[in-house]
Amino acid sequence: MSVLLLAxxxxxxxxxxxxxxxxxxxxxDVALLTVESEPWQREGIDPRVRIYPLQAAEKRHLFARIGNAVRRLSPAAYAKGYLKIYRLLRPYVLWRVTRAGVGRELDWTAIQQVVVCDSHAIPIGWHLAKRHPNLTVGFELDRTSYRESVPSALPETADA
Structure with a gap:
C-alpha cells in the first residue's frame, strides 16, 4: 500500500x-480509513480501494457503550447532555480505535503518504504524523512524484 486516505x-x-x-x-495501492464503508460504496469508490471502517470498533469503545446505557435510561439526558460531550470526545475515540485496530494492521513502512481528506480526520492525521515522523501527511495528494516527464516543446531540426 502506498497511500492512505483519511475521510x-x-x-x-x-x-x-x-x-x-x-x-x-x-x-x-490505495486504502481509505473511514467510519462506514457502505456510504463510500454508494458514492462509487473504486472496489480496488481497500476500506478500513471504524464503526464497529467505535461502538465497542467504553464511551460509546456508556452512551448506549444513558440512552436506554434517559433519552432526554442522552440528547441534551451526552451527545454534546461525545461530540468533543469523538476525535479521541476515533484515534484510539484507529491506533488499536487499523494502526496495527497496516504496514507503515509501505505507506508513502497519508492524505487528510476532511476536517473530521485532522486529529487522526495529526496523531499519525506525530507517531510516524518520516511519513508524509498532508491535506492534498502530492502529485509531483506521479508526473510524467514532459517532452520538450521544440522539435529537433536537422542540420541543412
Whole structure:
C-alpha cells in the first residue's frame, strides 16, 4: 500500500474518489480509513480501494457503550447532555480505535503518504504524523512524484 486516505465522512466524496482514481491509474495501492464503508460504496469508490471502517470498533469503545446505557435510561439526558460531550470526545475515540485496530494492521513502512481528506480526520492525521515522523501527511495528494516527464516543446531540426 502506498497511500492512505483519511475521510471520516463523505462530505468530500468527489475529491476522494478523484484522488483514489488518479492513484489507481498510476498503479498505486490505495486504502481509505473511514467510519462506514457502505456510504463510500454508494458514492462509487473504486472496489480496488481497500476500506478500513471504524464503526464497529467505535461502538465497542467504553464511551460509546456508556452512551448506549444513558440512552436506554434517559433519552432526554442522552440528547441534551451526552451527545454534546461525545461530540468533543469523538476525535479521541476515533484515534484510539484507529491506533488499536487499523494502526496495527497496516504496514507503515509501505505507506508513502497519508492524505487528510476532511476536517473530521485532522486529529487522526495529526496523531499519525506525530507517531510516524518520516511519513508524509498532508491535506492534498502530492502529485509531483506521479508526473510524467514532459517532452520538450521544440522539435529537433536537422542540420541543412
Amino acid at each position: 471520516i465522512s463523505t462530505t468530500r466524496a468527489t475529491a476522494v474518489r478523484s484522488a483514489a482514481d488518479f492513484l489507481l491509474e498510476h498503479g498505486e
